[in-house]
Amino acid sequence: MQSELITFAATDGFPLDGLVYTAASGAADRAALLVHGKIMNFYTGPGRILPPHLTALGWSCLAMNRRGHDLGGIRNGRESYGGAWEKFGDSLLDIAGGIAELKRRGYSKIMLIGHSFGGISAAAYAAAHPDDIAALVLCSAGSGGRDYLVQSSRRGMLAAERHDEVDAEARRLVAAGRGEQMIGVPGWWYAITAASWVDLSGNVPSTVDNARRYPGPILALRGSKEATEAYPAEAVAEAAGKRATLAVVPGGDHFYNGTEPAFVSAVCDWVKMAA
CATH class of the missing domain: 3.40.50.1820 (Alpha/Beta hydrolase fold, catalytic domain)
Known part of the structure; x- marks a missing residue:
């Protein structure tokens, strides 16, 4: 080899x-x-x-x-x-x-x-x-x-119990043209941009x-x-x-x-x- x-x-x-x-x-x-x-x-x-x-x-x-x-x-x-x-x-x-x-x-x-x-x-x-x-x-x-991020949070990853709060913040940032802004989340993988969150939540x-x-x-x-x-x-x-x-x-x-x-x-x- x-x-x-x-x-x-x-x-x-x-x-x-x-x-x-x-x-x-x-x-x-x-x-x-x-x-x-x-x-x-x-x-x-x-x-x-x-x-x-x-x-x-x-x-x-x-x-x-x-x-x-x-x-x-x-x-x-x-x-x-x-x-x-x-x-x-x-x-x-x-x-x-x-x-x-x-x-x-x-x-x-x-x-x-x-x-x-x-x-x-x-x-x-x-x-x-x-x-x-x-x-x-x-x-x-x-x-x-469609439940990929919801399911991940439910298992303690990503936003965990803060899923709805983070989802709302990510969508607000994307709508404001700030999709590249990083969001800290409590579970693995601990950080994600607003644009990535919104994309992964629907695509x-x-x-x-x-x-x-x-x-x-x-x-x-x-x-x-x-x-x-x-x-x-x-x-x-x-x-x-x-x-x-x-x-x-x-x-x-x-x-x-x-x-x-x-x-x-x-x-x-x-x-x-x-x-």
Whole structure:
């Protein structure tokens, strides 16, 4: 396995970074695109865990950063970006850029793997562009939908019990032309711009609905410690029917801490069988 740090562009030109892992053997036309979760990046979570095992099966990999990686940062200037600024549509532009980069490198059979918020994005991209995606792996994909932020707050994240108050403040700031103003919130991820809050409150699609729309094979996976309301692997598998396989990692949390071997086995066994 060889690795290469690259910079490539989202379809709107935004620069993104990632790590390409090239399989030493196997079909030269197949690759996996790995998409991280909210506030994560390409060197954490499944994007770090899976590539050595997938390349051993003959699948090259691109573990990519969405522009929503980490809470915030800068590149070659002082204009900030990151998870606190992210809008849902950004993720789709970023994934499209990753797909284009893999195609440019000669890969025509692409498996899309998304974790958490990246799973919501991956399901949406696959449903909208089924011809691009040979197989879809949803690792603890969030439920998405119109209740995405409400549900997150109800679980103690984001605004927690202050949800209605923060929602009103975010909408007031956007209406006043101050959408880039940061709002501190009591729960993880602790800060968000008003514009990002308003966007995510209305534009995050349902993962279950998108799994139903995507016509290819799906692995729907979650840890056994995760709430099915928030990470609806069972509902995804039911919606996709015979195209889907459900896997629940015993003892697994949202990041598969301490259960990495079982998580890897669940993904790789399915890849060998279905993808």
